[in-house]
Amino acid sequence: MLDIYNFNPGPAILPKEILLEIKKNFLNWNDSKSSIVEISHRSSKFIKFTLKAEKDLRNILNIPENYRILFCHGGARGQFSAIPLNLTKKFIQPNYINSGYWSLCAFQEAKKYCNPNLINVRRLTKDNQVYIKSVQHWKVSSKNTYVHYCPNETIEGIEIFEEPVLNNKIIVGDFSSTILSRKINIKKYGIIYACAQKNIGPAGITLVIIREDLLQFSNHQSPSILDYNLLAQSNSMLNTPSVFSWYVAGLVFRWIKNLGGLDFIEKSNTKKAQILYKYLNSTNFYKNYISPVNQSRMNVTFHLQKKELTNLFVNIAEKHGLYGLKGHSLVGGIRASIYNAMPIKGIKRLIDFMKYFEKKFG
């Protein structure tokens, strides 16, 4: 049987061994005699599991003790509201960095609650490649502000590797599609958040890593379920969490730790992306429009020079076991999402297919 590779942007590929483990233990989770989707979130076995999951996550991301880890509801979009609701009591006029689709969405949601400042940092090179201005040129307003940005624009395939340092300003990052793909220095951020369905697990929980002193600014008029302070006090169990997603996330954290942590993961991701971009550079049949400094390691986007062949490419790719390659409708073209769980074999299979397709239709 043909191996299937899932290049979907999210929900995305999960490690095969984890899926098999879930299947094996599904009906009798952790010797509880009940399935993981029936067990109480307040049972001692599950609480124990969440503590271990948190410990593993702290270990792999090197999260300092003065940061709290919350597992929230509502996906990354829920956080687009939660961030201003929890911070604008103190930081009245936030700055929103615009690097693409998701960062702009976060800005638009924030406008419901405050008067944010939008800063466009996207530019074009002479060869029509998109790049992001370096952080020192981000013109943020200076008073009472936090700075929100998105280090990986999932739709366009634009990644910002430079870690923002802006005069002690509180940095808030939407890490949905790059979390756990490389090392980051948590201390540089006030809040990091990420939905689960890219590198963490199934949709249903949302990770928030928040510096403890920021908890005090939450706005008590906001919905309780978005109130970081209440979520922290209840250990993310203010109401019923998605037990299943939390469980799979815990398995993913353990998987990363056992592989050798983010050192290993980052090396492997760098190699995977390099192989694919190098191939893209070697042909005129396909073209990527992102400047090399900002080429995403997680979402590799490209267009066929003969645009009319795009759908055919996607359809035939599926017949070759390569799924989820259609680009987002806003940008068109092809997008290969190559998250942590995508093996290098998947990249090689994709390149072999691209060569075959070019030969046949080029």
Ligand SMILES: *Cc1c(COP(=O)(O)O)cnc(C)c1O
């Ligand atoms: C996927 C994604 C989102 C949206 O996540 P939801 O959980 O569907 O709300 C937001 N931001 C980024 C960067 C994403 O990749």
